[in-house]
Amino acid sequence: QLQLVESGGGLVQPGGSLRLSCAASGFALNYYRVGWFRQAPGKEREGISCISASAGGTYYADSVKGRFTISRDNAQSTVYLQMNSLKPEDTAVYYCAALHASVVTSLPRMCTQTSSYDYWGQGAQVTVSN
Secondary structure: OOEEEEEOOEEEOOOOOEEEEEEEEOOOHHHEEEEEEEEOOOOOOEEEEEEOOOOOOEEEOOOOOOOEEEEEEHHHOEEEEEEOOOOHHHOEEEEEEEEEOOOOOOHHHHHOOOOOOOEEOOOEEEEEOO
């Protein structure tokens, strides 16, 4: 079965850290750009970070810039999102999504739209609270 599987979510106190993982199953993730999105209750899904297939390029939304770091290990078909200095407003379900690298687009454009992705993960809950 071709799918993305997120892991690493949980409950953390403000100021804490979490690392999310997005693992590809059934296909080689190295041919895909990958984006991380999040959706809080009552809000639209928001693109927060994207990475090119070779990891040569990254993009961050202003809301997470300087606090979150996206990376990938193509040998493990896994993309990571290291989240530091977490705030209560970071509470959301976090999703990863993969877009084939042959699609002509830019990382900022890819991160600001939720359509056209080839694969989506099932989501991982991140809760930042005392």
